[in-house]
Amino acid sequence: MNAGHLNERVNVLxxxxxxxxxxxxxxxxxxxxxxxxxxxxxxxNIELQAGAISTFTEVEFIVRDQTAKEKIQDTDVIQVxxxxxxxxxxxxxxxxYKEFVKLRCTKID
Amino acid sequence: MRQIRVNxxxxxxxxxxxxxxxxAKIDTxxxxxxxxxxxxxxxxxxENYISRDIxxxxxxxxxxxxxxxxxxxxxxxxSVSSVTSEDIAAPYTIIGLDNETIELTNGSxxxxxxxxxxxxxxxxxxxxxxxxxxxxxxxxxxxxxEKSINEIPTNVKSLLNTxxxxxx
Numbered sequence: 001m002n003a004g005h006l007n008e009r010v011n012v013l014x015x016x017x018x019x020x021x022x023x024x025x026x027x028x029x030x031x032x033x034x035x036x037x038x039x040x041x042x043x044x045n046i047e048l049q050a051g052a053i054s055t056f057t058e059v060e061f062i063v064r065d066q067t068a069k070e071k072i073q074d075t076d077v078i079q080v081x082x083x084x085x086x087x088x089x090x091x092x093x094x095x096x097y098k099e100f101v102k103l104r105c106t107k108i109d
Numbered sequence: 110m111r112q113i114r115v116n117x118x119x120x121x122x123x124x125x126x127x128x129x130x131x132x133a134k135i136d137t138x139x140x141x142x143x144x145x146x147x148x149x150x151x152x153x154x155x156e157n158y159i160s161r162d163i164x165x166x167x168x169x170x171x172x173x174x175x176x177x178x179x180x181x182x183x184x185x186x187x188s189v190s191s192v193t194s195e196d197i198a199a200p201y202t203i204i205g206l207d208n209e210t211i212e213l214t215n216g217s218x219x220x221x222x223x224x225x226x227x228x229x230x231x232x233x234x235x236x237x238x239x240x241x242x243x244x245x246x247x248x249x250x251x252x253x254x255e256k257s258i259n260e261i262p263t264n265v266k267s268l269l270n271t272x273x274x275x276x277x
Binding site for chain 1: 140
C-alpha cells in the first residue's frame with residue numbers, strides 16, 4: 001500500500017444539531033474534515049424488497065490509521081468530493097498493511 | 110590518505126513537511142517531527158549516493174599529497190575559503206564551471222587542507238527523489254514486510270543517477 005493509492009478526496013460528514021427557533025432542533029450533516037482515501041466497491045446487490053427493487057451498495061474506504069483515529073468517529077458518514085452519494089460506516093478494521101485501516105460502508109439514500 | 114569533513118550546514122532542506130504531506134497524502138500533524146527527521150535522513154542518503162551536496166555545507170578536505178591538480182568532492186563549489194600545505198597558505202587557481210578543480214601554483218604539495226563551501230543542488234529531480242524516498246520511509250517503518258525485504262526504491266536511484274559522481 002503506498003501513498004499513490006490514496007487517490008480519492010473524501011469528506012467526513014458529522015451530524016450536527018442547530019436550533020430551529022421553535023424550541024426544537026434541526027439535524028443536518030456538516031463536513032467535519034476532508035481526507036485522502038482509496039475507494040473500493042465490494043458489492044452492489046440488487047434485491048426485491050417490499051415489491052420494489054433496491055440496490056445495496058457496499059464500499060470500502062482505505063485511509064491512514066492515524067487519520068482515522070484523529071478525524072473519524074463511528075457515527076460519521078463518508079462522501080466522495082464531487083459526488084452526492086453518502087456512505088454510512090459499518091465497520092472500521094485493520095488493513096493488511098500496517099498504518100492503514102478499512103472503513104466498510106453502506107450507501108445510504 | 111584523503112579525508113573529508115563537514116564543518117557546518119549552511120543551507121536548508123530542499124523539501125518541507127508540507128511538501129511531504131501533500132505528496133504522501135498525510136492528513137494529520139501527529140507525525141510532523143517524524144517526517145522532519147525522515148527528510149534529513151533521505152537527504153543524507155541521496156547526498157551519499159550521488160557524492161554531491163544537496164544543501165550547502167562548509168567542508169574541509171585533506172590530502173596527504175597531491176600532484177597539484179585535484180577536484181574538490183561534493184561539488185558544485187560556491188567558494189574556497191583557504192588552501193594550505195603543511196599549514197602554510199598555498200597559492201592556487203580555481204578551474205571549471207562548478208569551481209571544483211583546484212590547481213596549486215607551486216605544483217605538488219603535501220598535507221593539503223582545503224576549506225570550502227559547497228553550493229548545494231536545488232533541482233526538481235532531486236526534490237522528486239527525496240519526496241519518493243521520504244514517502245517510502247514513512248510507509249515502511251521496518252526492513253521486512255512479511256517475507257520480502259524492503260530496499261531503496263529503484264525509482265529513487267534512477268532519478269539520482271544523472272547527478273551521481275564518485276568520491277572514493
